[in-house]
Amino acid sequence: MKIWATANQKGGVGKTTSAVTLAGVMQKRGQRVLLVDLDPHGSLTSYFGEDPDSVDKSAYDLYQQSLKNALNTKVVIHKTKFNRLDFIPASSALATLDRQLGAKDGMGLVIKKAMEQIQDDYDFVIIDCPPMLGLLMVNALAACERLLIPVQTEFLALKGLERMVHTMAMIQKARKQQVCYSIIPTFFDQRLKASNETLKTLRSQYKENIWHGVIPIDTQFREASQKGIPLSIERISCKGSRAYSHLLDFLLELDESTLSVAGDI
DSSP states (O other), X not given: OEEEEEOOSSSSSSHHHHHHHHHHHHHHTTOOEEEEEOOTXXXXXXXXXXXXXXXXXXXXXXXXXHHTTOOOGGGGOEEOSSTTEEEEOOOGGGGGHHHHHTTSTTGGGHHHHHHHTTTTTOSEEEEEOOSSOSHHHHHHHHHOSEEEEEEESSHHHHHHHHHHHHHHHHHHHHHXXXXXXXXXXXXXXXXXXXXXXXXXXXXXXXXXXXXXXXXXXXXXXXHHHHHTOOHHHHOTTSHHHHHHHHHHHHHHHHHHHHHHHHHHO
């Protein structure tokens, strides 16, 4: 089971769209996929028709279970209307966890332990992170094998990326383990000078960690979210779906090459 996470400390960069659309590509390819919403805003949860303010059984319950040494991942998993695609919803109560549990030992590994319980049930897990450093992001980074950082191709987004990379460096130092990450240029509009110049800057400054492709502007992403259907399931041939299909191929090749290098050491 592969575990990836989508994160950026700037909102509105396509984080949830990336998680959902990648999951849709995986599902269409016959993979078993679990999405985990760790963002108290619950955009992913809302995507699949649940209300983060009133949802029953959510990621928040995993932390409450952990306090009682009674972790049970399967009871918080919700089905979607798509075969092989499930999710763990977010509750708005997740926003209180840093205040409640931030100082308690072991709380940074709750999601990692939860995923270990279901490692034979899914081929992929994608965790959607909150846009701020705290207990939830620490959990996601502790659990994931690769971090996906969507970055909108406009200049203000570069600052959010700098903060995210700095955050990863801090966490890596604390956990003494490398976190592989891949930067995904999003909202790319080839007609705009700002989009092209930002992409050029990203490829220059982060050439070792950036995907060679782009996620284009596509109004169909918004239409798909309104319907609660991943675009990559509803319209597999549109440009947005094709872009995420190419991204998945890239990430899988990257993971294979990482494993090969590790095996040679």
